[in-house]
Amino acid sequence: MSGHGAPGIGFGTEEKSRAAGMKVAIVAASWHTQIMDGLLAGALRGAADAGVENPVVVRVPGSFELPVAAARLAAKFDVVVALGVVIRGGTPHFEYVCQAATMGLTDVSVRSGKPVGFGVLTCDTEEQGIARxxxxxxxxDKGHEAITAALSTALTLAALDV
Known part of the structure; x- marks a missing residue:
């Protein structure tokens, strides 16, 4: 695992006032409850740290379903955060789901022009997921990191529109 080299993104008073007005949605998978509860709590804590009140939370069955929900949400929200976890097993299923989630969420972001925070853990073991x-x-705290990165990107994009 590596948090080494991660940017120190924070929200000062000005950034909080700008972020507070954003409509934020979090779409979270349901597999691996303990890990998902941690990711969702981190994302909600990150929203609060940035001054965002009442982000909408939508649950889907698994990580494969994240892109379709994110696409629908991106039409109505300024920022979408996708949270999921895929744990490697003994079949190629892991690679298919990871690739579908990654490509799907990237496509949603590019097509919508909205930041999609990527909080999908791709782990070899459940212990790795718990650690993140x-x-x-x-x-x-990858849930917190995902929403912080998405909000920071949204603020950057909004400044480009000036």
């Missing part, structure tokens, strides 16, 4: 889920004892 922002739970007590976790070494990383």
């Amino acid at each position: 889920a922002g739970l007590p004892g976790s070494v990383e």
